[in-house]
Amino acid sequence: MIFQFQCIRKHLIFDKQYLLTYDGSSIFIGETKAKPKYQLEVSLRSTITFHIDEDFYGFSIPYQGQQKLFRANANKIRELKKLIDAKIVYLDINQFYLPQQVLGVGAFSQVQMVQNLQTKQLVAAKFLNKIREGKSNTERMNDIINEIQILYRLNHPNIVRIKEIYDKTNQIVIIHEYVDGQTLERFINEHGTQLHQTEIQSIMRQILLAIVYIHEQGLLHRDIKPDNIMIDKNLNIKLIDFGLATKQGSPLCVLKCGTPGYIAPEIINSQKPQYNNKSDIFSLGVVFYKLQSIHFTLELLNRIYHLQYCYNENILSFEQLVEYNISDSCFDLLTNMLCYDKNKRISAKECLQHNYFKESLRPSAKKTQVLLQQSTQFVQQQSTMFQSQLSEGSRKQSRKVSDKTNNRSLSHKKSIKSDSSI
Numbered sequence: 001m002i003f004q005f006q007c008i009r010k011h012l013i014f015d016k017q018y019l020l021t022y023d024g025s026s027i028f029i030g031e032t033k034a035k036p037k038y039q040l041e042v043s044l045r046s047t048i049t050f051h052i053d054e055d056f057y058g059f060s061i062p063y064q065g066q067q068k069l070f071r072a073n074a075n076k077i078r079e080l081k082k083l084i085d086a087k088i089v090y091l092d093i094n095q096f097y098l099p100q101q102v103l104g105v106g107a108f109s110q111v112q113m114v115q116n117l118q119t120k121q122l123v124a125a126k127f128l129n130k131i132r133e134g135k136s137n138t139e140r141m142n143d144i145i146n147e148i149q150i151l152y153r154l155n156h157p158n159i160v161r162i163k164e165i166y167d168k169t170n171q172i173v174i175i176h177e178y179v180d181g182q183t184l185e186r187f188i189n190e191h192g193t194q195l196h197q198t199e200i201q202s203i204m205r206q207i208l209l210a211i212v213y214i215h216e217q218g219l220l221h222r223d224i225k226p227d228n229i230m231i232d233k234n235l236n237i238k239l240i241d242f243g244l245a246t247k248q249g250s251p252l253c254v255l256k257c258g259t260p261g262y263i264a265p266e267i268i269n270s271q272k273p274q275y276n277n278k279s280d281i282f283s284l285g286v287v288f289y290k291l292q293s294i295h296f297t298l299e300l301l302n303r304i305y306h307l308q309y310c311y312n313e314n315i316l317s318f319e320q321l322v323e324y325n326i327s328d329s330c331f332d333l334l335t336n337m338l339c340y341d342k343n344k345r346i347s348a349k350e351c352l353q354h355n356y357f358k359e360s361l362r363p364s365a366k367k368t369q370v371l372l373q374q375s376t377q378f379v380q381q382q383s384t385m386f387q388s389q390l391s392e393g394s395r396k397q398s399r400k401v402s403d404k405t406n407n408r409s410l411s412h413k414k415s416i417k418s419d420s421s422i
Contacts, residue, residue: 001023001024002021002022002023003021003022003079003080003083004019004020004021004022004033005019005020005072005073005076005080006018006019006020006072006073007019007020007029007058007070007071007072007076008070008071008072009068009069009070009071010069010071018030018031018037018038018070019031019032019033020070020072020080021033021036022042022080022083022084024042025041025042026039026040026041026042027039027040027042027048027061027084029061029070038061038063038068040061040062042084042087042088043087043088044087044088044089044145044148044149044165045089045145046088046089047062047088047089047090047091047167048060048061048084048088048089048090048091049061049067049090049091049092050077050081050090050095050096051069051071051095052074052077052095052096052118056071057071057072057073057074057077057078058070058071058072058077059072059077059080085163085164086148086151086152086162086163086164086165087152088165089165089166089167089172090164090165090166090167091166091167092166093125093166093168093173095117096116096117096118097114097115097116097117097123097125097175098114098115098117099112099113099114099125100112100113100114100115100122101113103124104183108128108129108132109126109127109128109129109243110126110127111124111125111126111127112124112125112127113125113178114175122178122180123163123175123176123177123178124160124175124176124177124178124179125173125174125175126173126174126176127168127171127172127173128144128147128171128172128173128174129170129171130144130170130171130172131170141172143243144172146245146246147174147242147243147245148162148165148174150219150242150245150246151174151176151242153217154213154214154217154219154242156209156210156213158206158207158209158210158213158237158238158239159210159213159214159238159239160176160177160179160230160238160239160240161176161177162174162175162176163175163176163177177238179230179232179238179240180232180233181230181231181232181233181236182230182231183226183227183228183229183230183231184203184226184227184229184230184231184237184287185225185226185227185229187226187231188226188290188291192291195291197326197327197330199235200291200292201356201357202235203231203235203237203291204284204288204291204357205352205357206236206237207224207229207237207239207284207287208284208348208351208352209352210237210239211224211239211280211281211284211348212348212349212352214239214245214280215248215277215280215347215348218247218248219245219246219247219248220245220246220247220248220253220275220276220277220279220280221239221242221244221245221280221283222244222245222246222257222258222275222279222280223241223243223244223245223257223258223259223262223283224239224262224280224283224284224287225259225261225262225283225286225287226287226290227241227259228240228241229287244257244258246275248276248277253274253275253276254272254273254274254275255273256268256273258283261286262282262283262286262287263279263282263283264278264279264282264283264342265282265340266278266279266342267279276342277347277348278342278343278345278347279342280348281337281345281346281347281348281351282337282338282342282345284337285334285337285338286338288333288334288337289334289338292326292330292334327356327359329354329355329356329359330356332354332355332356333346333351333354333355333356336350336351336354337351
């Protein structure tokens with residue numbers, strides 16, 4: 001594509017007119033396109049400043065250590081800015097946005113709600129520190145650029161959409177759409193007991209649609225958890241925070257990362273981890289489990305942290321889910337998402353095709369005992385697979401824990417049998 005318009009630069013004695021040409025990758029400014037005097041690559045390593053006032057529309061670009069100012073037609077300036085949004089870094093964020101409130105604070109970033117001074121639209125601004133402990137400035141900037149580039153190429157209704165990028169002294173600011181809601185983590189804590197199975201079904205379907213799309217783009221999220229999922233009052237879902245996302249098969253796939261409790265066992269337990277699509281599915285499986293476990297206590301969360309280390313402790317307490325009277329299709333999907341063997345673990349597409357999303361999800365009380373037996377079998381199968389990886393000493397300790405688990409499971413079976421006889 002070629003976009004052109006006339007612009008003017010003020011000189012000492014007279015103003016000089018230039019032709020600006022944008023070809024999709026660079027901006028050329030000169031008397032003709034063939035002989036440009038100024039050239040600016042449109043990339044995340046370049047900067048441009050837009051000046052938009054009531055009586056002046058223009059832009060500045062760096063040139064030989066100075067800023068060169070040009071003015072042009074207001075509509076042409078707006079159109080140019082729209083064409084290069086999120087492809088290049090802007091300066092002077094305060095000219096366009098007014099801070100409203102802090103939405104969240106992390107170790108190396110902060111998210112604010114800000115208002116566009118022209119449109120009055122509310123958007124979210126993620127302030128990323130350029131300096132991060134343990135990383136060089138170059139490595140940190142590469143991480144930030146990687147996140148921006150991944151977000152830019154994603155266009156899906158269940159993934160937050162990026163708008164602009166700004167440089168602010170010691171920070172890079174990512175402007176993206178504002179979700180008028182809260183994180184799924186907070187939502188579960190505040191409304192978990194009020195969730196119906198059909199609502200959980202809708203939430204999971206939306207997340208899976210986003211993950212299928214991400215995987216089809218050849219990408220991995222690598223940090224799926226309730227804190228990285230936004231939900232509004234109508235239960236619409238947006239997946240956020242692609243700070244750890246990467247291309248499938250990239251060198252970054254061999255680095256351990258993520259949030260304890262949500263990392264797949266093949267990543268935690270391997271000396272040479274290799275992230276793949278199934279690693280994201282395990283993480284989402286823990287989210288699914290959390291949605292089902294309404295009374296998800298801190299103790300249970302701590303148990304999940306150890307899930308990736310020792311699967312035979314019956315960490316996820318599937319008997320507890322049976323007490324919640326979940327459907328057999330729900331139980332089947334959950335156990336397939338949390339399968340220890342990544343090669344047998346279900347894919348995102350297979351999840352969406354599962355019977356869980358085809359049922360009305362009415363309670364299935366008659367199948368409670370069957371589900372309980374399935375839960376015991378599932379834990380035993382996963383335990384057997386993992387025991388082969390443990391040292392002899394670890395095996396002895398694991399058998400002790402497994403005995404306790406089997407006793408708890410047996411007691412629970414007897415309790416159900418007694419209740420049915422009554």
